[in-house]
Amino acid sequence: MRNGIPGLPTPHPLIDRLPAVYLEQDFLQRFLAALDDVLAPVLLSIDNLPAHLDPRSAPDDFLDWLAQWVAVDPHEGSPPELRRAAVRGAVARHARRGTVGGLAEALRLETGTEPEIVESGGTAWSTGPGTPLPGQGRPWVTIRIRATGGEDRGSARQPDRVRLEELIGAEVPAHVGFTLELL
Numbered sequence: 458m459r460n461g462i463p464g465l466p467t468p469h470p471l472i473d474r475l476p477a478v479y480l481e482q483d484f485l486q487r488f489l490a491a492l493d494d495v496l497a498p499v500l501l502s503i504d505n506l507p508a509h510l511d512p513r514s515a516p517d518d519f520l521d522w523l524a525q526w527v528a529v530d531p532h533e534g535s536p537p538e539l540r541r542a543a544v545r546g547a548v549a550r551h552a553r554r555g556t557v558g559g560l561a562e563a564l565r566l567e568t569g570t571e572p573e574i575v576e577s578g579g580t581a582w583s584t585g586p587g588t589p590l591p592g593q594g595r596p597w598v599t600i601r602i603r604a605t606g607g608e609d610r611g612s613a614r615q616p617d618r619v620r621l622e623e624l625i626g627a628e629v630p631a632h633v634g635f636t637l638e639l640l
Contacts (some may be wrong), residue, residue, distance in 0.1 A: 463494075465494075465497045465498060465501070467493040467494075467497040468497070468504055470489070471489040471492055471493055471496075472485075472486060472489045472490070472493075475489075510523065512541045512544040512545040513545065515541075517537065520540060520544060524540070524543070524544045524547075527547035527551075528551070529543050529547040531543040535567075542566060546562075554628060555630045557574050557576055557598075559628060560572075560598070560628045561574055563624055563628050564602065564621070564624070564625070567616070567621065567624055568605065568616045568621070569605055570602060570603055570605050572600055572601065573601040573602075574598060574599070574600050574601075575601075576592075576597070576598050577592050577595060577597040577598070578591070578596055579591030579592035595634070596630075596632055596633040596634070597633065597635065597636070598629055598634070598635040599635070600625060600635060600636070600638065601640055602616060602637070602638070602639055604616070616639065618637065618639060621637060621639075622637055625637060
């Protein structure tokens, strides 16, 4: 939530809206200056609303609010660039949700690496009856993620398994099981 910021100038001083007869009154000048201090963050937010609604330029607290609008829960410890990318591409990712491509993109955003995804299903087309069905009977996805190089001299950094399992559980269809392998 936006609140008072000391020394923030108002873009529209209230004293300028008064008739000239009131401009000389000291009490009125001080009273309106106090209101200007309270209203400045609100007026500046309204004046800059297009920038606040764009994930590329929104302040961090507005970015979290925008994430709620598009049903995205970026990890709190993620760098701001990853959180902005998650909000910016959320609507397009929702259209691909439940697909291998959608799962791969969500994992790529979370880990920064390309996941290896093997699914049990498949599709086929045949002109004759009795053609065997592709895939396996039980819907299942196996996800393999390699550790990324850390900042300290090439050491490998393991992704957070619990966070990844929550993400995968939200991305795959409810009837599909999954196995997560961190390599």
